[in-house]
Amino acid sequence: MTILSSAIERRMRHGGDYRRHRPGRLVATAAMMERARLAYAIGARRQSALGKGLFADPAWNILLDLFLSDEGGRDLSVTAVCIGSRSSSATALRYITLLVERGLIDRVADEHDGRRTYVRLTAKGWNAMVTLFEDEPAAD
Numbered sequence: 612m613t614i615l616s617s618a619i620e621r622r623m624r625h626g627g628d629y630r631r632h633r634p635g636r637l638v639a640t641a642a643m644m645e646r647a648r649l650a651y652a653i654g655a656r657r658q659s660a661l662g663k664g665l666f667a668d669p670a671w672n673i674l675l676d677l678f679l680s681d682e683g684g685r686d687l688s689v690t691a692v693c694i695g696s697r698s699s700s701a702t703a704l705r706y707i708t709l710l711v712e713r714g715l716i717d718r719v720a721d722e723h724d725g726r727r728t729y730v731r732l733t734a735k736g737w738n739a740m741v742t743l744f745e746d747e748p749a750a751d
């Protein structure tokens with residue numbers, strides 16, 4: 612929590628760069644989102660060039676996918692998140708459960724279709740991702 616608190620303080624000192632667009636959520640700059648897109652694309656290229664299984668990181672892929680989707684205003688279903696994890700459905704579902712337990716993501720029932728469930732970053736998950744991709748790295 613100290614890293615996040617210091618990040619918020621630093622942004623406030625830099626002219627409101629850390630204003631919130633939703634309650635409890637920091638605003639990501641265009642540069643932060645570009646770094647996240649690049650990280651996601653590099654993961655896909657790495658897997659394509661070097662093959663599946665060498666660099667499995669389903670939790671990171673899930674968080675990146677949800678971060679990019681959230682900023683774009685898109686909801687992702689559990690199925691879409693499993694695909695975006697670049698792992699088997701069973702593995703992705705285990706990581707979804709772990710990320711829910713850690714308070715980084717939530718499962719949300721589709722109010723129009725009871726068969727579908729969406730996965731979204733919590734404010735804690737969103738803020739952690741913003742902090743990871745911030746313009747000025749956090750001082751330890």
